[in-house]
Amino acid sequence: MTRVHLITGFLGVGKTTAILNLLEQSPANEKWAVLVNEFGEVGVDGAILEANGAVVREVPGGCLCCVSGLPFQMGLNML
Ligand SMILES: Nc1nc2c(ncn2[C@@H]2O[C@H](COP(=O)(O)OP(=O)(O)OP(=O)(O)O)[C@@H](O)[C@H]2O)c(=O)[nH]1
Ligand SMILES: [Mg+2]
Numbered sequence: 001m002t003r004v005h006l007i008t009g010f011l012g013v014g015k016t017t018a019i020l021n022l023l024e025q026s027p028a029n030e031k032w033a034v035l036v037n038e039f040g041e042v043g044v045d046g047a048i049l050e051a052n053g054a055v056v057r058e059v060p061g062g063c064l065c066c067v068s069g070l071p072f073q074m075g076l077n078m079l
Contacts, residue, residue: 016045023052031055033079037064037072055079 007015019034026032033055036045046058057075064072 016048019049019054020052023049023054026053033057035059035072035075035079037068 007019009015023032032053034049035057036049037059038045046056050056057078059068059071059075061071062068
C-alpha cells in the first residue's frame with residue numbers, strides 16, 4: 001500500500017510550508033514523493049520541494065479531475 005496525503009487549501013494558507021515541514025521530519029527509511037497541482041506560477045513549488053529532498057512531479061494548468069486528468073495520470077505513473 002502506498003500512503004497518500006492530500007494537502008489542500010486556499011491561496012497562501014500554508015500548504016507548501018506544511019509540506020516542507022513534513023519533509024524535514026520524514027523517516028530516513030521512507031521514500032516520499034510530491035505531486036504538485038499548481039495553478040498559476042508553474043514550477044515554483046516543484047523546485048522548492050525538490051531542493052528539500054522530495055521526488056516531485058508537477059501537474060500544472062488546472063484542476064486534476066476535469067482539465068488535467070491525463071497529465072495527472074502521467075505524473076502518477078512517472079512517480
Ligand atoms: N503565521 C503563520 N504564517 C504561516 C504559517 N504557515 C505558512 N505561513 C506563511 O504564509 C505564507 C504563505 O505560505 P505558503 O506555504 O507559501 O502557502 P501556500 O498555501 O503554499 O500558498 P500558495 O501555493 O500560493 O497557495 C508564507 O509567508 C509563510 O511563511 C503558519 O502556520 N503561521
Ligand atoms: Mg504553495
